[in-house]
Amino acid sequence: MAATVAAFPVRVSHALAQAMQGARIVRQASPENLESDFGALSEFITPTEQHYVRSHFAVPQVDIAAWTLQVRGAVGQPLTLTLEQLRALPKVSKVVTLECAGNGRVFLNPAVGGVQWERGAVSTAEWTGVRLADLLAKAGVATDATRVAFEGMDKGDVKNTPLPAGPITFHRSVSIEDAKARDVFVAYAINGQPLPAAHGAPARLIVPGCYGMASVKWLSSIEAIKGEFGSYWESTDYAYWDRSTGRPLRRPLMGMQVKSSIAKPSPNGQVARGATTEIVGAAWSDGTVTRVEVSTDGGATWRDAEFIDPESAVTWRRWRLKWQVPATGSEAVLMTRATDAKGRTQPMTRNNDYGTYVIHHVVPITVKIT
């Protein structure tokens, strides 16, 4: 237990080689994996050029004039929609927080492979597009369809075993039930502008409340399915061992677990001895976050933070707390834990059945008192 609440691993440091691209940290140049500067956290809506980017493969070459979206499978009338036709359908705009399922991976101890995200693979944007429910209704989805599969145009070789032979596209599915409950939509705009290539132009899925991998980019087809699916991206990668039946069963990652993260002060940063400062952060889950508690003494005592943003089930809520820095001592260990309306509180310890994903346990950070 102690290991999981140890102070911030020393290998996490902005002193590590990190090229900056605009306000983002380049975790991987090719394919492009860019982390937002979570320490800034100045806005509720992340400016597009600061939104994190997660890519599995190179950005696909898409001829937008020739691009179409297929709606097919267990439907009465398959559809082929141009971008113009998609834009002509009734539209919806929603502010949604997306978090990469691997956000915080650098905090895992022992270290694991994969993109070494720190705090910033989470961002909030307003997305505009067409409801999946409208597209499925237009295509006449079969009443006994159980899932909807989404395929992207990005393709390449994968790394995790068990390996399928040869390159594959990114494709994933959502249950019909979950798609309805989460009001999934196909977005063609972010923050009022057409999608940039890195965000899946010309259209991508948005699955509110789910880890980012569910929101398939460079969308090429939507397929209604009867029965099970089980792609590489939900059985090998982006899946976890569910123990709810007592035995570990492989399940696709979906909803974001409740999590809070400290933006200011920075890990290993400095605070002035005896001064009054502010601890600021954000918290999110796939339900409304109702409480954030902060400890400045390594978990011995906790105080409730104040929310900056209103209640929302699909976006983060920024929060703050005034802190009287001690007049003695050389460092302090800060922790934060959130609770949501579903009654879930961040755990103090890591659940290894999540593999290299869902890093939402309480991660203490150490700040220097100078």
Next chain:
Amino acid sequence: MAATVAAFPVRVSHALAQAMQGARIVRQASPENLESDFGALSEFITPTEQHYVRSHFAVPQVDIAAWTLQVRGAVGQPLTLTLEQLRALPKVSKVVTLECAGNGRVFLNPAVGGVQWERGAVSTAEWTGVRLADLLAKAGVATDATRVAFEGMDKGDVKNTPLPAGPITFHRSVSIEDAKARDVFVAYAINGQPLPAAHGAPARLIVPGCYGMASVKWLSSIEAIKGEFGSYWESTDYAYWDRSTGRPLRRPLMGMQVKSSIAKPSPNGQVARGATTEIVGAAWSDGTVTRVEVSTDGGATWRDAEFIDPESAVTWRRWRLKWQVPATGSEAVLMTRATDAKGRTQPMTRNNDYGTYVIHHVVPITVKIT
């Protein structure tokens, strides 16, 4: 393509360190993984002490007097049966061929990890027990149950990623439909005798026509399930990439693919120049094998072999063919390919979406002419 029909890999040789235990080859001593001597193939029914043994973990300590079998989950009336109560139920006896899904793994090129089975992880026995359908009917299985999960008492740490945290039991599931179609049963006897410990005493599952991993040993519970299952043993291990929809989807291994294997002459064995000899082997699938063809010239020409055993959907059929060994040359490349009543013929090339399992493509063997 050429690589997959190359001559028998030189690393396969009985000159390799192989302790013999009775008539079986010890591929791994602990846990016990024993291969039958396929080169012998003298009997239709493999004597129990020659039947192959596949163990994932140490043989569990079972107090047979205290042992019970649970029938639970989506049932109206859960059952707890002692061995005596199980034996008192209407019984069925069936001759069934079981093949380990990794049988022939040593022939893969490049080499892969796992128990290096050659030809003998396949055997045929008469099993006696109680029909699963009878047990489910007695427990009042729900009409909307979709799968049945089976749990063994053997437990340990697993090796293949993605890894569940900590030791797990061996457990697996079969769809209700498949369980009916295959007439699955719980066996407490092999070849008329109580099960030996290595074969799952006091009771194990038998899933006729399926690779051996479906026939869970040391059975402790039978659980009716609504919805998906997806254990380690059917998502990570013992699964394959199904391309039938165009995309690789992870599916549990189940039915045995059509396969034939040469018992005599042995790989790298000798035949007398110009003599008349007999090529003997067996063929099986999860459907009746209807044809076996043999080539003695590396696949240039093929002749039909004659069956020794009668038609059967759930057992092997031994076959033979008279062969006039050439009067010239120093070696011959022998091949065999089977076809079953489902219209499937052994492929000439390896499908890598099977990972380290289902080695059923045509594997040429070379014999020396002396």
